Amino acid sequence: QLTTNFYSTSCPNLLATVKSGVKSAVSSQPRMGASILRLFFHDCFVNGCDGSILLDDTSSFTGEQNANPNRNSARGFNVIDNIKTAVEKACPGVVSCADILAIAARDSVVQLGGPNWNVKVGRRDAKTASQAAANSNIPAPSMSLSQLIRSFSAVGLSTRDMVALSGAHTIGQSRCTNFRTRVYNETNINAAFATLRQRSCPRTAGSGDGNLAPLDINSATSFDNSYFKNLMAQRGLLHSDQELFNGGSTDSIVRGYSNSPSSFNSDFAAAMIKMGDISPLTGSSGEIRKVCGRTN
Numbered sequence: 001q002l003t004t005n006f007y008s009t010s011c012p013n014l015l016a017t018v019k020s021g022v023k024s025a026v027s028s029q030p031r032m033g034a035s036i037l038r039l040f041f042h043d044c045f046v047n048g049c050d051g052s053i054l055l056d057d058t059s060s061f062t063g064e065q066n067a068n069p070n071r072n073s074a075r076g077f078n079v080i081d082n083i084k085t086a087v088e089k090a091c092p093g094v095v096s097c098a099d100i101l102a103i104a105a106r107d108s109v110v111q112l113g114g115p116n117w118n119v120k121v122g123r124r125d126a127k128t129a130s131q132a133a134a135n136s137n138i139p140a141p142s143m144s145l146s147q148l149i150r151s152f153s154a155v156g157l158s159t160r161d162m163v164a165l166s167g168a169h170t171i172g173q174s175r176c177t178n179f180r181t182r183v184y185n186e187t188n189i190n191a192a193f194a195t196l197r198q199r200s201c202p203r204t205a206g207s208g209d210g211n212l213a214p215l216d217i218n219s220a221t222s223f224d225n226s227y228f229k230n231l232m233a234q235r236g237l238l239h240s241d242q243e244l245f246n247g248g249s250t251d252s253i254v255r256g257y258s259n260s261p262s263s264f265n266s267d268f269a270a271a272m273i274k275m276g277d278i279s280p281l282t283g284s285s286g287e288i289r290k291v292c293g294r295t296n
């Protein structure tokens with residue numbers, strides 16, 4: 001039921017407002033584009049794209065922001081809050097936070113040089129969030145290929161969608177705690193790459209856990225297909241990244257995207273639209289939040 005023109009009369013400046021908010025955030029800190037894109041993924045995989053991840057914890061409410069995949073990791077909430085404030089000024093009570101996040105994710109990709117697409121909107125905001133569902137539904141970097149395929153198929157996304165969407169790791173950073181085992185204990189890794197990443201990630205768990213390394217060694221702030229070239233050179237940073245090119249059924253998809261930026265771009269855009277369609281709240285379900293961090 002989502003459409004690209006849902007707000008065209010009720011909030012004609014919406015797209016321009018979101019774009020300018022993303023533009024200023026990403027130009028002052030390019031990583032923010034990656035962080036916003038990931039927020040959208042982590043929203044959609046937990047009870048659909050309903051803005052649930054944006055709800056802040058309070059003394060009487062536990063939401064998703066401190067679930068394992070998000071704690072000390074998910075960022076960019078302030079950017080979405082600030083854009084929401086600007087949107088509320090122009091069109092009070094009209095535009096959901098879930099839609100603002102969907103548009104901001106697209107604008108982040110575009111701002112970093114990736115493909116453009118028309119964002120479907122008309123989502124409403126959840127009145128609840130689920131830490132338990134965030135812990136169980138968001139894929140973990142320790143997963144095998146078959147587990148990754150299953151986690152995406154649980155929300156209606158194909159194996160090809162999974163590989164294309166994983167190309168989001170062409171931008172952004174990971175903490176040492178998520179790549180330590182890979183760079184010390186795995187053998188399907190380029191030796192020089194492993195040594196390089198070991199330098200910023202001490203072997204002992206607990207030390208340097210938060211040290212950052214780019215998910216894409218070549219171009220962490222440009223949205224291109226070099227993530228897939230890295231995988232073919234055994235330079236995937238996360239275990240889950242390298243699973244996509246490790247002698248299994250997705251090798252041919254990785255090879256295809258590494259040879260053809262245009263096929264990666266068009267599949268990524270199509271898969272983002274598909275991910276954005278995961279169980280939206282529409283009609284009179286949910287609400288239009290006034291502030292993205294709390295229910296009305």
Ligand code: HEM
Nearest residue numbers: 034035038041073139140141165168172173174175178240
């Ligand atoms: C295929 C399963 C996936 C797994 C296991 C996974 C796992 C991870 C992990 C562990 C990190 C590093 C977090 C940290 O250390 O703080 C990360 C970062 C990131 N992920 Fe994924 N991810 C997956 C798919 C996706 C998808 C589908 C998207 C978006 C479409 C995405 C976008 C990102 C981005 C942009 C970052 C960098 C964020 C930043 O720099 O703030 N990931 N992911």
Ligand SMILES: [Ca+2]
Nearest residue numbers: 043046048052
């Ligand atoms: Ca959600």
